[in-house]
Amino acid sequence: MSERAIVTEWIDVEVGGAVMSTYLARPEAPGAYPGVIVGHEIYGQHESALAAAERLAALGVTVLVPDLFHRTESRARLDWTAEGRERGLELLRTLGRADVVADISACIEELNRRNATAVGMVGFSAGGHVAYYAATQLPLNVVAAFYPGWLTNTEIPLSTPEPTIEFTSGITGRVLLFFGGLDPLIDAQARAELGKAFSDNGIDHELVVYEDAPHGFVYPGRDWYRPEDAEDAWARLVNLLRG
Structure with a gap:
């Protein structure tokens, strides 16, 4: 996957008779490309999530960033503040499993309509949880989750x-999970439980732990950004998408 020119736009994706505003990033050149759905953090369709989509698109991928909170607050874009975090958690608590299946199914249909050669999902934090659950219920060929x-x-x-x-046994694709060793939300015991669940179910997986990284280490512009770990994670993600 080499870097290429991209185009971006907002599109409406229908979900259960409602409209979900979705950010689309794709290569400018016509062609059939792999599709990737990006699950955003509790901060909604923040610039950081859109930038991640654009970076993936430049590799030769058609990317959708669905608005997972569209039922409660359309196109939420919250600040990285204590207030933003609290509101994001409130929005997250409105999201149920049926909602996730409906939203991601609609995105899969949209990508298939655009002739995606395969469909996977990448999620960040809460969006990583969404990606994980979606992979247990839907046909995703790969799933990568950052600190879910x-x-x-x-x-x-x-x-x-x-x-x-x-629900881990329902996953049929390859799995790549990234964690920070200093992340209080996902401790060593939780990581060990996840690793055991994958192994017990014979799932092709890799769990990568950056021992000195906190939660949220992959996005630039934050105090907890760790550039070396972030770039290593991105390289591993690219290899996963290359298949």
Whole structure:
């Protein structure tokens, strides 16, 4: 995958009779490309998520960033502040499993309509949880999740009534998970439980831990950004998408 010119636009994707505003980034040159759905953080369709989509598109991928909070607050774009985090958590608590299946199914259909050669998903934080759950329910050929939280507990509606990890056997594609060793949201025990779930179910997977990295280390512009770890993670993600 070499860097190439891209085009971006906002499109409307229909979900259950409603409209979900979705950011599209794709190579400018016509052709059939792999499709990737990006699951955003609790901060919504923030510039950082859109920039990640554009970076993926430049590799030769058609990317959709769906508005996972569209049922409650359309096109939320929250600040990286305590207030933004609290509002983001409120929005996350409105998201259920049926919502995720509906939203990601609609994106898969849209990518297939655009002749995607395959469809995978990349998620960040809460969006990583969305990607993980979606992969247990839908035909995604790859799933990559950056520091996905709450997979082994029942602290958010998306991980109830049973923890999302219990659906791991439904994953049919390859899995790549990234964690920060200093992340208090996903400790060593949770990582070990995830690794065991993959191994027990014979799932092709890799768990990468950056020991000195905190939660959210991959996005530039934040105090917790770790450039070396972020670039290593991106390189691994590119290799995953190359297949």
